[in-house]
Amino acid sequence: MQITFDAYSGRPNPVLAVSDTIAAALVEALGDLRLIGVSSPMPNRLGYRGLEIELPVISALRYGVGRISQVPALVASAHIPILTTIADVLERIGEFVGKALAEIARIIRAIIDAISKLLPGSAPAGGAPTSCAYERLPFDPAPWNDAAFIRTNNCYAYGSNKRASYPRKPQPGIASGRMFSDLTDGADVAAASRRDGAHDAGDCLPDGEKPRGLVALVIWPGEDYHWYRHQSNCWGHKPGSTPARNTDESGAVILDPSTCDRGPYSIFHGYMLMGKSQRVAA
Amino acid sequence: MARRKRMIGPAALLVAAIGLLGDWAMAASSKRLGAEQTGAVVTMNIYSGRPDPTWTLEGGRLAELLRRLDALPEAAAAPPPAGALGYRGLTVSFSDGREIEIGGGRVAIGAASLEDRGRDLERWIVGTGRESVDARALDAALGQIDKSK
Incomplete structure (x- = not known):
């Protein structure tokens, strides 16, 4: 399994390689988040554009989706709080059940870190979601x-x-x-x-x-x-x-x-x- | 003093008579609106941030608007929902304070709804803004009307 962070124009994009065993468990954890099977077009801009996830064949078959999923930037970043919670839970369970879950948690954290690091300042002047703190108020029209x-x-x-x-x-x-x-x-x-x-x-x-x-x-x-x-x-x-x-x-x-x-x-x-x-x- | 009064009196009456005649000539009536109108302000609902363009209809154009309005049949169904960004339709505010909304092949007058077949009335009103409104905005509105005709 490969997770590519679609960010650069000239340089090769950063890639996170994950073994098939871990990948299957990871996809299982991510499945409910609908991060897989997404194939939205990436935004047409410079800087971080999103994640491209190449699934193991077994996971693609299990979920009935194509092997390549494209997750645009803000769809992915919107999942950071959920991913963080999952990583927390997996780490705690991992202490008792085994190292595999802790390994999955580590990978999820790597994904979160990569998303977070690539978001700020990655677009042209004045043009990127921010690493600055701000308040997201409920939609109340x-x-x-x-x-x-x-x-x-x-x-x-x-x-x-x-x-x-x-x-x-x-x-x-x-x-x-x-x-x-x-x-x-x-x-x-x-x-x-x-x-x-x-x-x-x-x-x-x-x-x-x-x-x-x-x-x-x-x-x-x-x-x-x-x-x-x-x-x-x-x-x-x-x-x-x-x-x-x-x-x-x-x-x-x-x-x-x-x-x-x-x-x-x-x-x-x-x-x-x-x-x-x-x-x-x- | 008394002589001046006699001279001013007929002149004032003449002015008043001309004024009344003028008002009568400029006003137009409509069975739909039920009152004589002396003018109407058209607002083209098209922008999100900037103020929407407006222009005035008076005299012959006002009379033509009311004539076209009276000729429209009652509509059975509600208008299709309009988009939010770009041209959305027209608001016409009359001299007696009443407002009508025009768009999507419908004219809303209070609770009543009239059918603007082929969006002909809407297109005609947009055309009257040619001297007052930025040509690109006007063409965008006409393009939107023709696209959904």
Whole structure:
């Protein structure tokens, strides 16, 4: 069994080789997590893109899936807490039952480490999920869809988690005195948001900024911008005056804003952090 | 003083009469909306972050909008759900405060729903924004309408 961390453009990707015996037990442990049998396309970007898992023949037959599974980055990283729990449990059992389980736990931890190390700073400037601490709040659209707020609370209000009675849609940069003016690729919108208090994804916000949100900026070239916010089990967003939701244009729950169906918002600019003191004004 | 009053009186009456005539000429009525309208503001629901484009319909265009509205049949089914990103439809706000929503082949007037066959009314209204709205946004809206026609 081979687990390849699809991360590099020029250099060979890191590979973790696992013996067949251990692999069979490992796949058994991972089976319930639906990490195997996934074959989603990898995001088209530089930096860490995801895991490619080549299964032993016996495991592929047992689960009725192809031998090669592709697990995009955020799908894999979303499993880190579950993988950590499994590793903890296996290590404890391993002390009593035998070394094989402890070996599996070690491999799972290696996977976690590899995912964690490859995520931060692996994409172009301003553009990767972060190693910084942030809060993933539960997806709760009701307050945003209240008739008193739905019309003027747009994606920027939702992304920054600043619900208010705005007279019109708030815009990046207004609160700090200069609104964005260019919608070519998102750099100007990101700069305006930074002036309002946002940080690049690799530039951590202090604990005093809790709740801190990880947001993703996308661009409809020349026309508009849009934000998504990372939440407990998904990414939430509020397209203009429409209801807040956690689904994309195809109706699928959003697990990765860089690859989800975004309609005309074709440019994925990158990730940023927004904290409690983010200033948002209309 | 009294003489000035007599001179101003007829002039003021004339202005008032012209004003009333003007209002009468600009206002248009609709059996659907049940009140005379002197203007309407169209909002094209298309952007997520930026303010949506708006423009005004008055005079002949307002009358044409109301005439087209009155000609629409009642709709039986609910409109198909619209996408969230990109062009979603139109909101028309009338001078008496009433609003209608247009999109997906339906026109919602309060609880009532009318059928906009072929999305002809929607396309016509979008076309009236040609002088006021960024051409790319307008073409994106028309493209979306034609795609789902």
